[in-house]
Amino acid sequence: MRFELSDDQRLLRDSARDFLAAEFPLEETQRVVEHDPRGFDPAAWARLGEMGYLGLTLPAEVGGQQLGAVELAIVLEEMGRACVPGPYLDVALAAALLAAAGGRERLLAEIASGKAIVTIARQDAAFAGEAPCGIETANGKLRGRKYFVPFAAEAQALLVTTPGGVYRTDAPFAVTPLPTLDPTQRFARVDFDHVAERMAAADVVAGLEPLAAAAAAAMLLGVMSRAFEITLDYVKTRQAFGRPIGSFQALQHRLADALLRVESTRSAVYRAAWCLDNADPDAALAAASAKAYAGDAARLVCGESIQMHGGIGFTWELGLHFFLKRAKTLESHYGSTEVQLERALAAAGL
Amino acid sequence: MDLHLSERHLRFRDELRAWLEKNVVRPWREELRDPTASEDSLIELRRAWQKKLHAGGYLGLDWPKEWGGRGATAVEKSIFEAELVRADAPPILNFLGLSLLGPALIHHGSEEQRRRFIPPMLSADEIWCQGFSEPGAGSDLASLKTAARLEGDEFVVNGQKVWTTYGPWADWIFVLARTDAKNRYGGISFILVELRTPGVTVRPLRQITGESEFGEVFFEDARVPRANLVGQIGEGWKIAMTVLAYERGATALAYSTRYSRDLAALAHACREVGRTGPAVREKLARLVVENEVMRANGVRMLANLADGKIPGPEASMEKLFWSEFDKRFRDTAIDLLGPGGLLLRSCSEARPEVDWAREFLWSRAETIFSGSSEVQRNILAKRALSLPQEG
Structure with missing residues (x-):
């Protein structure tokens, strides 16, 4: 038994961390999200392809690295740490869906190289509990509407979920931007009246839910880890009342609780990823639990991070807000906490 | 990463599981509900159970072979603890002796002490209690004042210990006593005292559960042979701390195993009383999720043990996580069951699967004993x- 990463996995983590730190410093993210209407830099995206991060889990024939959920979690954690703007998680999940459906080698190769952005359109309403706006297919045409389609304006193709299965449609799309509190993640409403190709049954999406949950939890882990580290450095140097604020027990105990949450999320994320790679019967329960726990933990840790920084933590300029915003976005999407709780109960047989 | 149990560990688990199936005659929760059971009869039942475990070769697993051990690893110890929970076996009566004093004697005691004390400790013929806490020394244990003054070949012990688990049934107590008032840590010694010694008085201490499994022990000029000193004078603190470290990781899988069982029981009870609404399900689900995360922490700790890593601050995280979780769990359980959740075990209307009222009260002890939550956060x-x- 071994929980630690293997040498290869460690190498992947270290090189991703170095690469992303150089490529996506927070100042650069500030600039991109304010000045580029796409919300990310396509040139930087192409370099992610060159590094092999976009085809991480794809077969070698399409230029992929044939790695597993653990390696995907490693890279997603680093993407979260750097709060990289762009659709990394969305494209990884779309690629997994395409790969699960079989075929489509050309599109997968374009995803792996960074030439194509493909995401999944699955939200049928803007608000939880709202009546679905409706999407239907007839005679090879897909008609209807989807909400919160990730980076729809930049996507070459979308994978659209319908009650009758998953359909692939190609750009251009009728896109209405839905600006949210998180400028590093772009969403849109898309109105479809498109020729579409049925590519998978509806249950293929359901089968990928545990991977989506574990993947989102891995990114949440990175988000909260970095916010926590920044805060830990800050409380050791920031002086108030003549001493570093990190010497106050009122903060120490909350930091200890934050550490517990970060490390517990780490255990849950990597155990879930390992269970997925090993077809372990606990995989569904482990993945749903990891996502539900990580969502709460990240919001709490990123919130504490702003609170412990005081006023400067509330400034746009410091950039801590990106972590809180990404945490809340990830918590709400990829199977919200409420959804994961239901899944966990079902998986536990309760 | 590799989270598979090794062949050797799987074999150990399967053999133990089969042995427990044969030997746990009645689940512990049923013994507790037996109307003819008394505190004393349950102690005797646990004594008999410990003898059975000893005969089966399952005590002192990681001790040297000559003391009944089988050279087991920390991983096997964790599996052992989890399987006892899974089988709902009676709790081991002499657990303080086995988990703390045994290792202390093996690593720091004399050959004579080992020969005198270990066999009856294993067979449960001598029950040990722990004399660490004092009325004035809880979280700040090193401020303890119980004094042992050396007079010739004897220590003269004066002072008071409190929260001595099983004090009322124990035969012996291992005491941290002050042998030097000026030296905070280096002035503490580790001494074994027979509770029948003149000058030693044990009084049961009634807890908020109404039970008295803890006691208070008073020492008034109690004379103890110098031969009962473990290690050297002034080494008590060091011995106590190293011994506590041996136990780290042993419960890696035990708590989540126990909570899975009790959560299933709670879900079952909720269904039976017709509590299936979304608010109830959300509360249950949050507990299930937290317990799964606890299990993941446990698997990680187990894998690290297998990898030869000794848990450091992870042990504090484990304690903080399970004890704080248990308070929320037991609190929620009563909320979900309604007023019936408050019923005492002795009431025929009480739910049969778990003693929810007692667990709720007991959970209040867990964030205090073995290093309170505040102490764990300080350590972290x-x-x-x-x-x-x-x-």
Whole structure:
């Protein structure tokens, strides 16, 4: 038994961390999200392809690295740490869906190289509990509407979920931007009246839910880890009342609780990823639990991070807000906490 | 990463599981509900159970072979603890002796002490209690004042210990006593005292559960042979701390195993009383999720043990997680069951699967004993986060 990463996995983590730190410093993210209407830099995206991060889990024939959920979690954690703007998680999940459906080698190769952005359109309403706006297919045409389609304006193709299965449609799309509190993640409403190709049954999406949950939890882990580290450095140097604020027990105990949450999320994320790679019967329960726990933990840790920084933590300029915003976005999407709780109960047989 | 149990560990688990199936005649929760059971009869039942475990070769697993051990690893110890929970076996009566004093004697005691004390400890013929806490020394244990003054070949012991688990049924107590008033840590010694010694008085201490499994022990000029000193004079603190470290990781899988069982029981009870609405399900689900995360922490700790890593601050995280979780769990259980959740075990209307009222009260002890939640957070702040210390 071994929980630690293997040498290869460690190498992947270290090189991703170095690469992303150089490529996506927070100042650069500030600039991109304010000045580029796409919300990310396509040139930087192409370099992610060159590094092999976009085809991480794809077969070698399409230029992929044939790695597993653990390696995907490693890279997603680093993407979260750097709060990289762009659709990394969305494209990884779309690629997994395409790969699960079989075929489509050309599109997968374009995803792996960074030439194509493909995401999944699955939200049928803007608000939880709202009546679905409706999407239907007839005679090879897909008609209807989807909400919160990730980076729809930049996507070459979308994978659209319908009650009758998953359909692939190609750009251009009728896109209405839905600006949210998180400028590093772009969403849109898309109105479809498109020729579409049925590519998978509806249950293929359901089968990928545990991977989506574990993947989102891995990114949440990175988000909260970095916010926590920044805060830990800050409380050791920031002086108030003549001493570093990190010497106050009122903060120490909350930091200890934050550490517990970060490390517990780490255990849950990597155990879930390992269970997925090993077809372990606990995989569904482990993945749903990891996502539900990580969502709460990240919001709490990123919130504490702003609170412990005081006023400067509330400034746009410091950039801590990106972590809180990404945490809340990830918590709400990829199977919200409420959804994961239901899944966990079902998986536990309760 | 590899989270598979090794062949050797799987074999150990399967053999133990089969042995427990044969030997746990009645689940512990049923013994507790037996109307003919008394505190004393349950103690005797546990004594008999411990003898059975000993005969089966399952006590002192990681001790040297000559003391009944089988050279087991920390991983096997964790599996052992989890399987006992899974089988709902009676709790081991002499657990303080086996988990703390045994290792102390093996690593720091004399050959004579080992020969005298270990066999009856294993067979449960001599029950041990722990004399660490005092009325004035809880979280700040090193401020303890119970004094042992050397007079010739004897220590003269004066003072008071409190929260001595099984004090009322124990035969012996291992005591941390002050042998030097000026030296905070180096002035503490580790001494074994027979509770029948003149000058030693044990009084049961009634807890908020109404039970008295803890006691208070008073020492008034109690004379104890010098031969009962473990290690050297002034080594008591060091011995106590190293012995506590041996136990780290042993419960890696035990708590989540126990909570899975009790959560299933709670879900079943909720269904039976017709509590299936979304608010109820959300509360249940949050507990299930937290328990799964606890299990993941446990698997990680187990894998690290297998990898030869000794848990450091992870042990504080484990304690903080399970004890704080248990308070929320037991609290929620009563909320979900309604007023019936408050019924005492002795009431025929009480739910049969778990003694929910007692568990709710007991959970209040868990964030206090073995290093309170506040102490665990202090440890994490200092050792894991290297935060600047006050003053």
